[in-house]
Amino acid sequence: MMRRYMRALLLCTVFAVFSGLYAYSKVFHTDGRSGARRAFIPQRDTGARRGVRPQKPHWYNRYIMRQRGQVEGAGNSVGVRSEPTMHLAVVACGERLDETLTMIKSAVLFSIKRLHLHIFAEDQLHANFMEALESWPDAFRSRFNYTVYSISFPSENAGEWKKLFKPCASQRLFLPLILKDVDSVVYVDSDILFLQPVDDIWAFLSRFNPSQLAAMSPEHEEPRIAWYSRFARHPFYGRTGINSGVMLMNMTRMRSTFFKNDMTPVGLRWEELLMPLLQKYKLNITWGDQDLLNIIFHHNPEFLLEFPCKWNYRPDHCIYGSNCASAEEDGIYVLHGNRGVYHDYKQPAFRAVYDAIKKYSFGSDPVASLLKPLKEDLLNTTNTYCGKSHSLFTKRLALSLANIHRKPPRGK
Numbered sequence: 001m002m003r004r005y006m007r008a009l010l011l012c013t014v015f016a017v018f019s020g021l022y023a024y025s026k027v028f029h030t031d032g033r034s035g036a037r038r039a040f041i042p043q044r045d046t047g048a049r050r051g052v053r054p055q056k057p058h059w060y061n062r063y064i065m066r067q068r069g070q071v072e073g074a075g076n077s078v079g080v081r082s083e084p085t086m087h088l089a090v091v092a093c094g095e096r097l098d099e100t101l102t103m104i105k106s107a108v109l110f111s112i113k114r115l116h117l118h119i120f121a122e123d124q125l126h127a128n129f130m131e132a133l134e135s136w137p138d139a140f141r142s143r144f145n146y147t148v149y150s151i152s153f154p155s156e157n158a159g160e161w162k163k164l165f166k167p168c169a170s171q172r173l174f175l176p177l178i179l180k181d182v183d184s185v186v187y188v189d190s191d192i193l194f195l196q197p198v199d200d201i202w203a204f205l206s207r208f209n210p211s212q213l214a215a216m217s218p219e220h221e222e223p224r225i226a227w228y229s230r231f232a233r234h235p236f237y238g239r240t241g242i243n244s245g246v247m248l249m250n251m252t253r254m255r256s257t258f259f260k261n262d263m264t265p266v267g268l269r270w271e272e273l274l275m276p277l278l279q280k281y282k283l284n285i286t287w288g289d290q291d292l293l294n295i296i297f298h299h300n301p302e303f304l305l306e307f308p309c310k311w312n313y314r315p316d317h318c319i320y321g322s323n324c325a326s327a328e329e330d331g332i333y334v335l336h337g338n339r340g341v342y343h344d345y346k347q348p349a350f351r352a353v354y355d356a357i358k359k360y361s362f363g364s365d366p367v368a369s370l371l372k373p374l375k376e377d378l379l380n381t382t383n384t385y386c387g388k389s390h391s392l393f394t395k396r397l398a399l400s401l402a403n404i405h406r407k408p409p410r411g412k
Helices: 002-027 058-075 097-110 123-134 155-162 169-178 198-207 227-231 251-256 270-281 289-299 325-330 348-359 366-381 390-402
Strands: 085-092 114-121 144-150 184-188 192-194 214-218 242-250 304-306 334-336
Touching (some): 097 114, 097 123, 097 348, 097 390, 114 123, 155 270, 169 184, 184 251, 192 348, 242 251, 242 304, 270 289, 325 390, 348 366, 366 390
Parallel strands (some): 085 114, 114 144, 214 304
Antiparallel strands (some): 192 334, 214 242
């Protein structure tokens, strides 16, 4: 009897050890692909006394408990249909922490389906992102998962890619090669604000024809004042070029497609195309990776679906007078504050929207604490062309805010 008891005890102990190791491997592992890190352990306090275990910050303990819960929940999900997940990617370097968090806040506020955030950031920003995101109230934090990645480029040309245009901006070109297990993703610059649910831009994937693998908006609506049609020294897409600040990608198709080009008579895969393209045009490009995308889709226009400009509304659409017809009709869906307009006073209408979303407290009345003061601030910007179109900035936002508390329970 004692022998049987000891065998049972031994089997239970072995099972517990392997179960623990399995859970540990799911929570703490490093993805060997291009430096992507799935979970993070804060650096030890070098000033701590030897033999004294430094206390983990509250946000870190909360992160670990959440990850453990996801691992345990996965084991009990047999027969349960998981909710579809949308993937959103952003790159943050330098002083872009607050700007990126405000973008994520706008995405989380309005989205209906669950989000997975792919945050590419310099290593010194990783803990800051985790601390901020884990501090959000559970009602909003439960709407998304996230992974923080190190900035990484092909080792043989890393320096050249990193200094192209702005630090880290060209990281977006390598998303299909880094996120190998992700089918599709919405990439956005850190200076994007969603005024409409991400779900609606994600839905464009279902509109792709069999050849289309990406979607972007035109750089401009009017060729006479557009940058590419006036100044570009390289091929570009369409009449006015494309802007890559908002880019929907079917990365499965991007990885398997052969792209026509002006360097070889045969098509090249995405990973074969980028470096030769940079070598050929690096003395002629001004906007870095965006110019390279323009060259690629100039030669492969059938691969691209165009968004209306309301999905990537920039100061160029109003600085000389309103020239985005889709926004005039429906309002602005996605606001793009390029050229730093969220942080100076050159375009106060853009800054007003950014400040309103940044200051909004999760859970407070969205109309009273966000929409109403924003409308009042926008009335003070009517001395500018963009301010004269202030109703465009709140038309879709008002509808999105009204739906914040009307969402059905997730997973049902």
